[in-house]
Amino acid sequence: MDAHGLCEAAHSAWKGGDPARARRLLEVMAAEVPEPVARPFTGRLRGLIELYSGNLAAAQEHLTAVAGQTDPSHAARLLFLAIDAAHHRDRWDDVVSLAQRITALPCEPGFHVLAELLVGDRETPDPWQIVDVVPDTLTERHAHRWLVTMAISRRGPHRQATREFGLVAAERLHANGILALYAVLLVWLAELELDLGRWADAQAHAQEALRTAAEQRVTAADAHAVLARLAALRGDAAECRRYAGLVLREAPAQDNALAAAQARWALGALHLSRGEFAEAAERLAALGHRDVVAAAALDRAEAVSEWVAVPDLPFERARGRLRLGQRLRRERRITEAKVELRAALETFESLGAAEWAATAGRELRAAGSSAPGTGRLTAQERQVAELAAAGLSNREIGARLFLSPRTVGYHLYKLFPKVGVASRAQLRDVALPG
Numbered sequence: 001m002d003a004h005g006l007c008e009a010a011h012s013a014w015k016g017g018d019p020a021r022a023r024r025l026l027e028v029m030a031a032e033v034p035e036p037v038a039r040p041f042t043g044r045l046r047g048l049i050e051l052y053s054g055n056l057a058a059a060q061e062h063l064t065a066v067a068g069q070t071d072p073s074h075a076a077r078l079l080f081l082a083i084d085a086a087h088h089r090d091r092w093d094d095v096v097s098l099a100q101r102i103t104a105l106p107c108e109p110g111f112h113v114l115a116e117l118l119v120g121d122r123e124t125p126d127p128w129q130i131v132d133v134v135p136d137t138l139t140e141r142h143a144h145r146w147l148v149t150m151a152i153s154r155r156g157p158h159r160q161a162t163r164e165f166g167l168v169a170a171e172r173l174h175a176n177g178i179l180a181l182y183a184v185l186l187v188w189l190a191e192l193e194l195d196l197g198r199w200a201d202a203q204a205h206a207q208e209a210l211r212t213a214a215e216q217r218v219t220a221a222d223a224h225a226v227l228a229r230l231a232a233l234r235g236d237a238a239e240c241r242r243y244a245g246l247v248l249r250e251a252p253a254q255d256n257a258l259a260a261a262q263a264r265w266a267l268g269a270l271h272l273s274r275g276e277f278a279e280a281a282e283r284l285a286a287l288g289h290r291d292v293v294a295a296a297a298l299d300r301a302e303a304v305s306e307w308v309a310v311p312d313l314p315f316e317r318a319r320g321r322l323r324l325g326q327r328l329r330r331e332r333r334i335t336e337a338k339v340e341l342r343a344a345l346e347t348f349e350s351l352g353a354a355e356w357a358a359t360a361g362r363e364l365r366a367a368g369s370s371a372p373g374t375g376r377l378t379a380q381e382r383q384v385a386e387l388a389a390a391g392l393s394n395r396e397i398g399a400r401l402f403l404s405p406r407t408v409g410y411h412l413y414k415l416f417p418k419v420g421v422a423s424r425a426q427l428r429d430v431a432l433p434g
Contacts, residue, residue, distance in 0.1 A: 006032075011045055017179040019053040019215050043069065044078060051085050052180060052216045056255040060085035060094065072107035073137060076115075077144050083118065084151065088218070090257040090289045095119060108135035117152045124156030127165035140172060143181045154188050155291070163192050183213035187222045194230060197314030199351055203230055218259075221250045225262035232270040233315065234413065235355030235422055240270045261289035265296045268303070273355035274422070277303050318347035322360050329367050338369050345417065352413040358422035365420070377415055382432060384411040385419070389427035 010025035026042055026049075043066035050059035060082050067078040079102050086094035095118075102115035110133045116122050117130065124130075130149045138145040146169035153162040166189040173182040186209035193202035206226045213219040228243035247263035250256070268283030281303035287293050293300075298316055302323070325340030341364045348357035377385065380401070387397045394405040394412075401408070416422060419430050 007042060007045065010042075014045060014049060015178050015180055017183065017212055017215060019049050019180070022049055044074075047078065047081060048180075051081055052184065052213075052218050054217070055253070056085045056088045056218065060089065060091075064098070067101075072105040073111075073135075076102050076105055076107050076111040080114070080118075080144065080148055080151075087291075088258045089255050090261075092290055108137065110135040114148050114152065118148070124152060124158070126158045127153035127156075127162050131165075141176050143173060143176075143178050146172060147181060147185060150185055150188055154192055159192060159196055163189065163196060163198075166192065179212050180216060180219075183209045183216060183219050183223075186212070187219060187226060190223070190226045194226065194233075195313050197347075197351055199230060199233070202226065206230070217250060218254050218256055221247050221254060221256050221259040222262075224250075225259040225266070228263050228266035229269065232266040232273065233356075234352050235270075235273050235358075235416075237270055237274075237423070240266055257289045258292065261287040261292035264288065265292055265299070268296070269299055272299055272303055273353075273359075275359070277305070314347055315351060315353065318344045318351075318353075318360075319356070321347075322356065322363070325360075325367075326363055329363060334367050337367050338364065341367060342369075349414065349417060352410070354413045354416045355422045357413075357417035358420065361417040361420055377418060377432065381411050381415045381418075384408055385415055385427055385432050388412060388424045389432075 006025055006029045010022045010029070013019075013025060014022035022045065026046065029042060043062070047059055047063035047066060050056070050062060063078045063082040063085065067075040067082065070078070079098050083095050083098045086092075086098060099115040099119045099121075103112045105111070113122070113133045114130070117124060127149055130152055131145065134145050134149065150162070150166055150169055153165060156162065166185065170182060170185050170189060173179075173185060186205045190202040190206040190209065193199070193205065206223045209223040210220055213223065224243045224246045228240050228247060231237075231240035231243060244263040244266050247259050251260035251263070264283055264287050268280045268287075271277075271280035271283060280299070284296060284300040284303050287296060298311065298319070302319070321340040322344040325337045325344060328334075328337035328340060341360055345357055345360035345364060348354075348360055383401055384397055387400060392400070394408040397403070397408045398405045403411075412424060419427070419432060421427055421430060
């Protein structure tokens with residue numbers, strides 16, 4: 001097989017989610033094809049493999065170097081990939097300088113606009129407006145068309161439109177067999193859905209990313225970080241610590257500051273949901289990534305009893321109403337407190353935020369009101385609660401009751417606030433109502 005054929009085979013392997021095979025084929029090229037002949041074929045691919053499966057510092061260095069050896073249009077695409085590596089590494093100065101390199105290239109003006117949007121030099125429009133400025137050379141079959149637009153939009157104000165765009169983008173990448181980048185986009189989509197309160201969708205997309213990116217260590221760490229945050233929000237301490245532990249073991253070798261910061265945020269949020277404010281403050285004071293520090297502003301402020309504006313997102317709104325209800329109850333404004341606490345409880349229950357729902361339920365009872373549904377378990381909820389109290393796992397309970405482990409988990413999240421507990425371990429200490 002000639003250099004071109006070997007490179008095509010390596011690229012197909014990488015695109016299909018098998019970076020190990022892609023590496024082996026590149027090693028064959030290195031052994032059989034003179035380096036000057038091989039370089040045009042292998043440069044971008046080596047950078048892609050490092051970016052999603054290896055070391056981010058090496059990826060940034062390699063992609064930046066190769067960008068200086070190619071035509072302006074291809075150089076712009078390589079520099080966008082290098083920006084992703086720099087962003088993961090929390091190297092904002094590098095992000096800015098790489099974007100400036102793109103705007104200085106004699107390439108299509110659309111690339112210049114995308115670079116300026118990526119670093120916040122322009123107001124972020126709707127994602128469908130962003131995709132309109134993508135150069136025509138990037139057709140619907142080109143991953144950059146979807147990934148760069150999503151990278152810009154996911155940190156912008158148009159969250160619901162970005163989710164809808166992300167679903168379309170994911171479908172196009174999957175249809176074109178670009179599974180490696182399909183997994184990357186799924187992680188971004190899951191992060192967005194986490195903020196929008198679409199937690200079941202976030203979990204499904206993060207887990208699909210993991211299945212697709214089994215050999216992509218960097219992408220897998222990013223997905224595990226999302227699942228750690230989701231577990232923290234749901235009050236699942238064991239899962240949160242498991243996922244966060246996986247990330248914190250992998251991230252240093254990858255130079256993946258973004259995933260590590262997300263994992264630390266998850267652990268801090270878990271402490272916060274359990275009312276462990278000192279521990280939460282300690283975790284959240286050392287997140288270590290510019291964007292994660294900004295995203296975790298509400299958690300960091302709450303951990304040290306500071307006020308901060310509450311974002312217009314379901315979970316954050318419910319937390320704001322919980323804190324307001326607690327303050328109103330302390331001030332003996334009981335009727336007003338009940339309104340806020342009930343609203344908070346309903347949102348927490350709908351999301352499956354068990355620890356937070358249990359706190360809202362306790363506050364309601366302290367205000368002299370029963371939480372909605374308190375004291376009324378369905379027959380199946382009671383069976384699940386009894387088996388969980390006896391120490392059975394979700395899988396074991398599911399086998400007994402002919403339910404999936406996920407359905408068992410859903411029942412537990414719904415029944416915890418009804419009986420005034422925040423975890424399965426506490427079920428052993430309460431009398432279960434009928």
